[in-house]
Amino acid sequence: MKFSEEEVQNWKCEACGEDLVMREVVFSYMRGTFHVDLPACPKCDQVLITEELAMGKMAEVEKILEDK
Numbered sequence: 001m002k003f004s005e006e007e008v009q010n011w012k013c014e015a016c017g018e019d020l021v022m023r024e025v026v027f028s029y030m031r032g033t034f035h036v037d038l039p040a041c042p043k044c045d046q047v048l049i050t051e052e053l054a055m056g057k058m059a060e061v062e063k064i065l066e067d068k
């Protein structure tokens, strides 16, 4: 799952007002480790993950695990 560069350019860190950059984030869920490109602040390392995105990703991950 990736965001388009255009999409990310419109986003800024709420805390610092810095433009977000794409960053690979690794997280563990259930039995797996997943690499996801997410927009993050270059200044405070805050990763922008909306609840909607997190839920969608979790559903995606569960589907991958179920297929195994």
Ligand SMILES: [Zn+2]
Pocket: 013, 014, 015, 016, 017, 018, 041, 042, 043, 044, 045, 046
């Ligand atoms: Zn920031």
